[in-house]
Each structure stands twice: as C-alpha cells, then as structure tokens.
Amino acid sequence: MTSDEPFVSLLGTSALLFEAPGETSLPTQQRIWALARAAEDWPEIREAVPGMNNLMLSFASPPARLEPIEARLHAAWACVEPLAVAGRLFELPVVYGGEGGPHMADVIAHIGLDADAIAEIHSAPVYPVYALGSHPGYCYLGGMDPRIATPRRKSPVLSVPGGAVSIGGAQTGVSASAGPSGWNTIGATAMRFFDPEQNPPALLRPGDRIRFQIAKVIR
Amino acid sequence: MIEIIATGALATVQDLGRIGALKWGVGGSGAMDDLALASGNILLGNDEGAAGIEIQVFPFQVRFGEDCSFAVTGADCGARLDDLPLPPWWVHRAKAGQVLELGLPRQGLWPACRAYLCLAGGVDVPTILGSRSTQLRGGFGGLEGRTLRNGDRLGTGATNSVTSITGFGLTPPALDMPLIVDGLPAMRVLPAAEYTNYTKAAQAALWGEPWRITPQSNRYGYRLEGTPLTPVRPMELRSHGIVPGVIQVPHGGQPIVQMRDAQPSGGYPKIGTVIEADLWRLGQAPIGSRIRFIETDWDEAVSAHDRNRRWLAEARRLVALHRMRMGSS
Numbered sequence: 001m002t003s004d005e006p007f008v009s010l011l012g013t014s015a016l017l018f019e020a021p022g023e024t025s026l027p028t029q030q031r032i033w034a035l036a037r038a039a040e041d042w043p044e045i046r047e048a049v050p051g052m053n054n055l056m057l058s059f060a061s062p063p064a065r066l067e068p069i070e071a072r073l074h075a076a077w078a079c080v081e082p083l084a085v086a087g088r089l090f091e092l093p094v095v096y097g098g099e100g101g102p103h104m105a106d107v108i109a110h111i112g113l114d115a116d117a118i119a120e121i122h123s124a125p126v127y128p129v130y131a132l133g134s135h136p137g138y139c140y141l142g143g144m145d146p147r148i149a150t151p152r153r154k155s156p157v158l159s160v161p162g163g164a165v166s167i168g169g170a171q172t173g174v175s176a177s178a179g180p181s182g183w184n185t186i187g188a189t190a191m192r193f194f195d196p197e198q199n200p201p202a203l204l205r206p207g208d209r210i211r212f213q214i215a216k217v218i219r
Numbered sequence: 220m221i222e223i224i225a226t227g228a229l230a231t232v233q234d235l236g237r238i239g240a241l242k243w244g245v246g247g248s249g250a251m252d253d254l255a256l257a258s259g260n261i262l263l264g265n266d267e268g269a270a271g272i273e274i275q276v277f278p279f280q281v282r283f284g285e286d287c288s289f290a291v292t293g294a295d296c297g298a299r300l301d302d303l304p305l306p307p308w309w310v311h312r313a314k315a316g317q318v319l320e321l322g323l324p325r326q327g328l329w330p331a332c333r334a335y336l337c338l339a340g341g342v343d344v345p346t347i348l349g350s351r352s353t354q355l356r357g358g359f360g361g362l363e364g365r366t367l368r369n370g371d372r373l374g375t376g377a378t379n380s381v382t383s384i385t386g387f388g389l390t391p392p393a394l395d396m397p398l399i400v401d402g403l404p405a406m407r408v409l410p411a412a413e414y415t416n417y418t419k420a421a422q423a424a425l426w427g428e429p430w431r432i433t434p435q436s437n438r439y440g441y442r443l444e445g446t447p448l449t450p451v452r453p454m455e456l457r458s459h460g461i462v463p464g465v466i467q468v469p470h471g472g473q474p475i476v477q478m479r480d481a482q483p484s485g486g487y488p489k490i491g492t493v494i495e496a497d498l499w500r501l502g503q504a505p506i507g508s509r510i511r512f513i514e515t516d517w518d519e520a521v522s523a524h525d526r527n528r529r530w531l532a533e534a535r536r537l538v539a540l541h542r543m544r545m546g547s548s
Contacts, residue, residue, distance in 0.1 A: 009412035012492030013520045014462040017412060024457060049241045049460040051484055056460025058241065062495075062521050132244040133458060133484030136357035139244075140458050140484075151455055152486060154470045158435075168486060169455040176244070179356045180439060182469065182487065194243070196347050196359040202243040 006077055008070050013062035018073055019054040024170065026142055028053045029130045030082030033206055037083065038076050044069060050131040050206060052140050052171065085207025087129065092174065092189045092210060094123065094165050098218030100188025103153070107167060107184050110150045115219050118186065121145045122165075122172065123212040129204050137176035137194025137202045141210060144172045156182040163189045165212065174210075220284035221338065223371045224318065227276025229437070232342050232361035232373070234270040236479065237350035241460065246483045248352035248360065251333055251438060251502030254392045254527060255293035259337030261534050262290040262310045262389060264379055264542070269341025270351035272367065274334045279321045281336070283313040287375065288339035288385055293503065294324035294331035309388035324505070329393035330404065332505035339383075340375035355438070355480055387541040389534050396530060398497065400511040403429055404504055406497040407515035407523060411465065411489035413454060421448040421472075425490060429509040430474070436506055438480040440467075443510075447472030448490060458486040464493035464501075466512075476501060496523035 007019040018035070020028050032055050036048040039055070044063045049056040063069060096119040097104040104115055111118070127141035134140075149170040157180065160166070164175040168183035175181065176193035189212070193203045204210075223230075235256065236249025250256035250273055257267045277296060283289075288310060291298045295307040299320050305311055313319060321334055344351050344362055353361025362371060398405045414422070424446040431444045448468050461467075465477045467487035476493055477485070479502070493501055494515060504510050515523075 007412070010409050010492065010517070011411065011460070011462045011489075012409050012464045012494045013517075013524055014464065014492075014495050015460065017459055019412075019457075019459070047239055047241050049483065051459035052457035054457060054459045056241075056462075056484075058460075058462065062524050064521060066517060131458075131484075132242060133460065134244055134482045136243060136245045136354065136359075151453075151470070155473075156469065156475075168458070171458060171486075177356055177358065179482075182485075194357060196354075196357065200243060201240075201245070201348065 006074060008073060011056065013059070015056050015058040016069065017054060017056050024053045024142065026128055027082050029142060030084060031080050033085065034080040034083040035076055038080065039073070042072065049133070051133060052130055087205065087207035087209055089126070089209045089211065090204070091213055092191055093213045093215035094187040094189045095216045095218065096187040096214065100164070101186045103184035104186045107148065107150045107186055111148055115217050118148055119214050119217045121148050122186065123214050127172070127210045129206050129208045129210065131206055132202055132204065135177055135179055139173060139204045141172055144170060146170055150184050152182040153184060156180050160185050163191065165189055220372055220374050221281045221287070222284060223367050223369055224282050225278060225280035226367050226369060227279065228366060229276055230272055230274045230279060230367040231353040232270050232344055232351060233273045233353060234351045235268040237348055237352055237354065237360070240348045241483045244483060245348060245354065245357060246481055247463065247479065248350065248354050249479050250335065251479050252293050252335065252499040254499045254531070255335045256337065257531055258308065258389055258534055259290040259292040259335050260341070261531070261538050263288055263337055263339045265337065265339065265341050267531070269337070269376070270344060271335045271337040271342060274321060274336065275332060277321055277323050280318055282318050283315055285315045286312065288312045288383060289319070290337045291321065291334055292337065293334040295327070295329065296321035296324050296334045306388060308391050310385040312383065312385045329391050330505070330508070331393065331503040333503055338375045340378040343374040343376045384542050384545050386545065387538070389537065392530055393503070396526065398500060400513060403509050403511045404500055405511040405513050406493045406501050407520060408466065408491040408493050408512045409515055409517070409520055411491050413488040414490050416450050416452070416454060416488065417490055418449050418451055424448065425512055426514050429511055431509050432504055432506050434506050438478050440478050440481055441476040441501065443474045443476065448474060450488065454488045456486045456488060458484050461485045462492065464495060464498050465489050466491045466493065478502065494520040494523055496520065496527050
C-alpha cells in the first residue's frame, strides 16, 4: 500500500516503522538509506534497518514519549538527499521451474503466462539490492517487472531450500538458507550469501546489483 | 562441563538475544522466556545475559562432569538430582557424576512449557555476532548452530566466589505478576499499522475471543486459531522490519505471532504487536492451550516494561541479601 504522506507506526515497544510515500522506487530507497544513516546515531535508537522503501528503528529501551522521535523522523525525511551507493554486480544462474521451483504453476495460473515467458521477464532486469532482511544474508531486490507480480501465499510454506528464487507480491528475492517462506518459489540458484565468520557476514549490501541468468527452464 | 544424556527435540543454547545484526538479516533469537533465563542467572551470580539451555521437550537429562551450581527456572518440571526432588527456581549444587532429570512441566501453580537450565558461569559456547544464542535458520551460534543431541558436552564460563552459595530461590514472575483474562493467560497488545484496515468484527474478535495455540507453533512463530480476521480490503505490503511479538495475518485470516526465532522482516499485514514485556508469557503458553489479548496503549506498555525491570532489580536485591546472610553465617 502506498500513501501521499510518510506513515509512522508502532511495532510494540520494540521499534517504530517509517514508511515512505509513493510507488516503490530506487531514488526513494536511496533516501531511506540516507535516513537510516542519520537515525542510527540518535540516542534512543539501537538499530536502523531499511526495508522496501521503509525503515524500522529499534529502540535501545522504549522511550517515555514517542512524539519527539516521530517529529525528528519527519524533519529528517523532509531534508535527506538520495544516498548514491557504488555497488557491485553479481550474476546468478537460475534453473526456473521443476523441483527447484515448486510454485511456478501457481504463478503461471495467477498471471497467465508460461514458464519461459516468466523466466524471460524475471531474468531481464538488473536488480538493485534495496535491503537485507528475512534471514541471514537474504536480500530484497527492487525493479521486478509488475507483469509477474503474484500475491504471497495464503499460508507460509514451512520450509523452502537455500537458493530458492521467489516472488512475493511485486518483489523478488533469493533465499540464503532453508526456512519458512510465504513467497512463491519459481526457481533455484547456488550461491553462498552469508558467512558468520566474515565481517561483514553478509555477501551482499544495499546498493549492490543482481542479474539472474536463465540456466534452464523446466516446463 | 555437562553432558546431555537424554533430550527430546528442540533444546537449544540461548542467551538474551543477538543485538545489532538485523541489518544483515539476522534475527535476535534468545530465550522465549527472557525473565526466566535472567532469573536463573541472577540466582547463580552470573551476568543476566549469560547463556543457558532452553528445554521444551521432556524428559531431559544431563550428567554433571564436575561440581557445579545450577538453577532450573521457567516451567516447574519436577526436577530431580539423582532421584532427590528439587524445588524449582532455586539454587542447587551438583557433584561430579550426578544426573539431573527434568520431567513434563506441571501445569499447577504456574502453567508453562519451557524450562531453563542455568549453570554457574553460564554455558560457554563461542560468541558469534555478539551472542551465544542459537541461530537455527542461519546455522550458527549456540552449539554448532543446531539443537542439542544426546552426547553433547557443554562447558561453563569462569565462576566467581558467590556461585557456591546455594539453598535459596525466587518466586516466579508468573506468580508475582499474573495476567489472566477469563481464566486464560493474557498478553497486552499494541495495535499495529494495519489494525484499522480490519473489520470491526475482526477487531472485536482479537480482543474479545480466545486464541488457540496450534501444533504448528515453535520458536519462529505461534500460529493461532480462532475467528478468522478479515480485512476491509486485501492488502499487499512492501517488506519491512518486524520484531518478535508482531501479530501477522496471512490471507487465510488466522494470525501468526512472531516469536524469538522470527525473521527480522516480513510483509504480511500486522494487526498488532504483543508488547516485549509480555512476550515471556506467550513463550510459556503450551501448544493446544488458549490465550487472550488485551488492548493496550504506549504509556501502559512502557509501564509494563518498567515493571519487568523492577521485578528483576528486586530479584537481584533479594539474592544479594540472601548471599550476604548465608555467606556470613
């Protein structure tokens, strides 16, 4: 959902969620990165975590009053400039459909295109990494073609494997390890995205880019 | 050192959670009942955030490889040390070779489903990204990033002189700070961003009806069952950060409360968030049991947070007092 004004809401006493207005876009995301950089230095804030055109601010301890932080957020948003990040490009071969893409049929049924067309459309863009989240090393990517947008599943799947390439709403991403997911898995790739012994532990960073290459389409 | 000699599934090493790694997609993990773990550590003179073992399938048995003070908090599991019954929430000392057994949680004075075995010095596993908690999804932290198995051995950290003083305990917070609605354990909830997009009937059901904890509930999340929560219109959100306690409502209308192993972001609509101060209550609610939600506001939620901090401070004070008296007698 999008609105005309930024929207701030509560995540219990643990965090605030700031949602930028308008359609999802890279320039907005670049402003979110800039806002995160500013907010992470505020004394009440433990961590500033970018999402897709939104920002979660977790509290070190719940502040007595919220209004001052909300006011600071709105004021900061009004003046932040897009933060340009010189990212790296990663190319990932993907096998679309088949065993590694168990929900391809659901996506086909929802959008009315065949597996080849979906793979073509999905592998065409260079996707910017907007944010990390979901599980260690996982990236949210921007720039998916809206023609292949498919709603999240009615109920999450209990486990999808690492390397699963999936679509959730108007977004796409790649699982970094096995676990539950509410998205539609359309293919599989092999890449290690996370190593807790490294610093930083995640391979990808906001501002990096990913290109999916069609290794194979299983119909 | 202790050796696990009998464990069911899902026992893990946990501390109070991993802080500051959300930006890499790493959720907090940590004890489902943070008050119980902190209390066990306070009883032993450990740092409050020392690691312990979270146990949720019973029976569970460990053998002590050396003399060691310990405390079992959380659920009352009728603990026995070589067949000697032990009071719960109490400091004990085991001799090398003795076996501690925890049985099925008793649902008597304080219904609960998870027990914490805390050891003097804390469970010593490597600190990874700032915590000893097991990150099951990422496969790191705790013992080799996994649940415990029979034959696993765990060492303890350095202890201090106070840890050999035993024979005292704490009243569990479930007795000191009960929160019950219509005979069911209750948790306070702050409405979240999409609350107003739910029908009046859905909002009324959230606050007015019991929610059953289904068998598909675990450290990642509690899938609840009750009157389906229907939105005024379907919503498809952009992915955003979330925290343990967030009550997501997938399209089917049956809510899922995010728990300690929850992913740090999501996109299902959020009707509310169980406040951090009450998350331990939910973490102790067994599968198959029913719970209630209470609508709260910011000020009340902050007071609840402060109340927990005060409870822990009082526990520290009482334990220090006991140690002083027993140490000098």
